[in-house]
Amino acid sequence: MTGVPIHLQQCGKTFPDGTRALHPVDLEIAAGETIVLLGPSGCGKTTMLRIIAGLEAPDTGGRVRFGADEVTAVPIEKRNVGMVFQSYALFPNLTVAGNIEYGLKIRRLPVAERSARLQEMLAMMRIEPLAHRRIDQLSGGQRQRVALARAIAPRPRVLLLDEPLTALDAKLREDLRLEIDRLLRSLNITAVYVTHDQAEAMSLGDRIAVMDHGRIAQIGTPQDIYFRPASAYVAEFVGTMNRVTGSPADGRLVFAAGFVPTANDAHEIMFRPEDLQLVDSDRAQFSGRVISSFFLGDHTRIVIDAGLSDPIIARVQQRVGLRNGDPVHCRVDPGAILNLPA
């Protein structure tokens, strides 16, 4: 199965009631690439997916191409896409096997080939024992496996996933995320994955497009997005960010509890919780008091009151025994300080 590249050109979407769900956007997705559209609800990510799928038409002027194929005017039935929905959208009147074979029957595949493909899909998703079950006899995780098998069985050109893990509980979500990752790597299919969960985005995306109010705020590899966020919005949406405001004074941003190093005259800087170290008072840049701390096994998450409008979050791997109210002394590596436009 080889994927095709997807080209979106000036694709916007305005709904009949005048809502601008998506501002005209260009997006190039390489063949075999997995791109994650990440953002809060209402940011336009699902609209963009539905435009690629052919469930929504872009506003006039927008074009969608699959490789050299212009598909803007092609309805979803003829686009040869595989789609996975948050609510599974499995057909309750058919068995697991019936669901997986549905697309093959529509395409009038010969019976022998169809059953071979069915066995292949059942094996790939490790659901052979479920083949003759009814859909209402499956758990959520099993249903989504069936939905994935159904979507990829007809060998689509593009796989589109609309929040496929959102309806599952945490443990299952983790399992199925690994499963999807394995699937996308082994199939080498072009995939567009919509989610509001940054952990899913980080682990599955070759690239992530962070979306905000119908625009792409930043697009890049997970590392780009995490370490070099283009804006405060992206920085705060992906992972946790600490925000420090104060007054600049020769290479420092000074505030009531101390200072953090800066490279310029910014009044506000950001840094990640893992870039804060707890140090002895003589090496401290600033100090504060523990509001609460959560021991999470491999690390401890400490919430620190440093006299700022928001508490400072620290993620330390040292073995610390801190109680609420204890004083702590903090230090941030100058290289980890981010100075971002709002």
Next chain:
Amino acid sequence: MQSRSPYFWPLLAFTLSVCAFLIVPVAMSMLAGVTRNYFIGVQSGLTLEWVVKVWTDYRHTVFRSIQIALACLACTLVLGVPAAYVLARKSNAFTRAVEELLVMPVAVPGLATALALIVTYGGWGEFRRSWVFILVGHVLFTLPFMVRSVLAVLASIDLRTLEEGARSLGASFTQRFFGIVLPNARAGILAGALMVVTLSLGEFNMTLLLHTPLTPTLPVGLADAYASLRLEVGSAYTLIFFVIIIPLLIAMQWAAQPIARTSARPTR
């Protein structure tokens, strides 16, 4: 053993007496249909004379009623199921108005609907004299039951996403309507069909005005038998009605049951 509420026995007695209140007249009526002389009572002896008489004199009404009921079912399926589909898929002020208006023939007395039909189409001689005239009234009256019943089932499934799933797999409108929509509306269609057939078989109000002496239906014949002949004949008629309708009801109830579920239940 679970201890019973102190109200158990009084409530059971109450329930049973209500059941008896409703069932005894049915049994009495059926018994009257096979009693030689109702005024003397069962001791006058049992006979099938009345049943045979009704069958001889009125069986054409039985066949006509079944014919009308089946034709009515066909019409409500063809009109009602697609209507319910559109109402389920497009929810706006217009479809809501249609949904409300559809119930009008049930709310308006059957006699009024029948009068309106006669006033408007009474002059179309052939049409007025045929059984199709009765059929039109029955379809008007039963259609909302079919639409409502199918609509209730369609509204309970995420039809839009199911169809989007089918579309993404390449299914055309016809393929998904017959392959996905109808099979998943099956329970509603069967329940609606049950309502339509039984309502049509038993419909009297409208049919009294819509029929002609050449096109009486079963309930009209029953009224005629009761009014002009002996009570035993009317009761024998009832007996025949039951013999027709009860197996029908059982068959349709059985068909309306969801596909037998195997024991395994969903596990999360």
